[in-house]
Amino acid sequence: MTAAVSVQNATKTFGMFTALNDVSLDIEAGEFIVLLGPSGCGKTTLLSILGGFLSPTNGRISIGGREMTHVQPANRPTTTMFQDYALFPHMKLRDNVGFGLRMRGMAKAARDEKALGFLDLVGLRAAAEKKPHELSGGQRQRVALARALAVDPDVLLLDEPLGALDLKLRRQMQDELKAIQKRVGTTFVHVTHDQEEAMAIADRIVVMNQGRIEDIGAPADIYMRPRSLFSAGFMGEVNFIPGRVADVDPVSAQIETALGTMTLARSAFTAGAPFAGQAVTLCIRPEHFRRAGNGTAELVTLGSAQMTGQAFFGTHYRCHLRPQGAPDLSIIAHMPQSAHVSEGEAVTLAVHAGDVVVLPSATKDA
Amino acid sequence: MLRNVLISTASWVYATLIFGFIFLPVAVLVLFSFQDGRLPVPPFNGFSTQWYTAVFADRKLMAALLNSFVVALFSSLIACLLGFLAAYALARHKLPGSALQRGLLIAPMTVSYLIIALGLLTVLNAFGIPLSLSTVGIGHVVINLPLCFAIIYSSMGDHHVNIERAARDLGASDIKVMVLVTAPMLMPSILAAFFLSVTFSWDEFIIAFLLSRFDVTLPVEIWSLLRSGLNPKTNAIGSLVFQVSVAVLMLLEFTLFRKTGKS
């Protein structure tokens, strides 16, 4: 029904090119995991290694505690749902969904019955006699899901299953996928490059870049407390402010930036303990800026900045600001609908100390 | 306006002349197969089916007809099967030297049948293998395999890859993937390859002539009929083959290809 997955030090090279670089990942049984990353970062490669379509060049895979590194896809407790659905074009939906059961030797009557049940699960029982080309994109996607689930896999691998759908249908299918996963309890490993989709459905998100895992964690964690600059930038808009660790004590650290010096708790350093003299980058999301002087505690002020441009986004104003301390830096901040801001106006910037994340700056040669 | 009329007229005249040229020998062939007399040339003495009766009474011709059918059927089946397997392997897997392998499989297409036949004949002679219908069949597979391979290979699009993977993922063995998924998806081109092979084999003369001895195919039997010069019986067997081929062609056109042509 469901199984844990463990990837240990998986590396995959194609000729000279390293598509996966020493990836280790432990997935709990019944978890909904999302692999998130830009195009070409190795998501499909990792999924293929889990599904049995590729062997890792180095490293090991185990599923449900059993060694699976070189096991054929047919002999793994996984099924894959392909981005292009890969439905059998010449078979009725019932036969598509029943195919895996047929391969397991189930008698026709029994597998038809079961196939109809799974078509029911995705709301397509009435279309059982149709062929794939008579369906819409969203319907095909559901059939592919039903077909993959019909063989009761322990792990379902989904490669950008919603990639071809329009935005509205996509949001709707996300909810359905999540609901179905809850119902069947199967471990889902879902690939996407849409961070909103990832946050909407994942128990945990795995952020990947250039064949490596950058960050792993619950959606809120990844968004609020990213552990890498890439992860911070990929999850949504963020301001990067360069700085230097001036001083460290057991509970906090003092950081010098062009916008002033500030003291932050050591918990702000998500990627490891700071040391004096370290070059760091402050990550501040636009919606975390507050106007100074609101009276709430623990505000860190970042000096005054001049409004250089703004646009109304419905839920907020998106503003461009030029800090007085660093005129070559451009800061993006969200202001509430009620904030009547105008161009050229000077505002004093501030953030909650707890909202700031400090990461080591990327070294030149990395 | 005038120029358009001129082009139209010229087109019609030209098309009529060329169609006349194309159909003249066939029309004469069919017409004089019904000749009531010993010579299939003008004047037309009257309508008679005696030569068709003679054809059906000719044991050797009937045997040759059957032989041709058997050779065409089996050689085409083998060519399609081998071509399909090779296309599957080369289109779906990265094999070392795959360009070379493709080149090798296509190569017989560029060589005259006469040379293929002669090569096979010298080898068969050297190994003391007697000539028979099987040796003709072997030769016909050699000429049809490149055709079947090329047709099927070119229809194996990359969009089929994930569909086959899905089948394997759901537990199908390679053979089952091919039989239940790949072959049905490629059925139009497999059928096209098969029927083209049957046609080529059915009509092939020089390989059948050089590689057969006692059991011969229809073109070889007709060849020996030609020694008797102009003979209405030759007309009759020729017309018969023509009429049956056209009937089969029309049947395929209106059933099989009508359907697949749409999708």
Place this chain on the structure above:
Amino acid sequence: MSMTLEQSEQRKAWGFVAPALAWTLAFFVVPFLFMVAMSLWSRQSGAIVRAWNLDNYLAFFEKAALFKGLVNSLEITLIVTVLSVVLAYPLAWIIAERVPKRFQRMALIMAVLPFWTSYVVRSYSWLLVLSKNGVVNQTLMTVGLVGEPLELASNRTATVIGFTHFFVMLLTLTIYANLIQLSPNYRRAAADLGANAFETFWHVIVPLTLPGIMTGAFLTFVLCIGDYVTPQILGGNNELVLPQIIMLQLGRRADFPMAAALSIILMLAVTLAYVLCARWLKIERA
């Protein structure tokens, strides 16, 4: 260590491609190499002597009868190829441009219908038309245009007619396929730029269909130069072509080495033709 998935996939793939490769090697490559070897042996007093020499090839250039065979073959093939293209192109154009869309398929099927007579019978049926008491002669005599029947069959003209009949059909098919792929926008653009119908045809349509024409012409060349049936039935005994000479070596004299050498020469002629028109040939990589 166990095999990786890729390795076991590859091993299976070798299994699938092996039968076709084996067949081609055993029944095409090996016989061909054998024939090459054979062409370097010779036949003396009824037996094949396995002594390597170039005698057969030298004989080809020395004996006029043999060399003339190649010349005849080349002449006939070139005439047939050019004639077929010239006759087929307008027909293909008429079907593609002048015949209403829904009748085109039917018109095309009609244009190639005689394909479906047996190849041997097709040449024979030209005998019915061209022989001394054939349709043409009898018509001419009835009309009174000639007193004596003309010698129309058993000569080079008859061979050329027989071949042309076959290849006009083939080329109509290939050129038509090429013509209908052209976007009508080419013609509109050319007209837009001030070209008249003829200029459009000559400067736009013909160059665009050239690859198709060349492919068809090459196919014609290959099939025509290697054919034995048509010249044997229609050509008479005066101007033998290379395939006929090859068959003569086999039949009367059982001189396999000579036949092999002549076959190699035939193949070289085809290869040469391929090299000459290779740059126009678009052999599709699927």
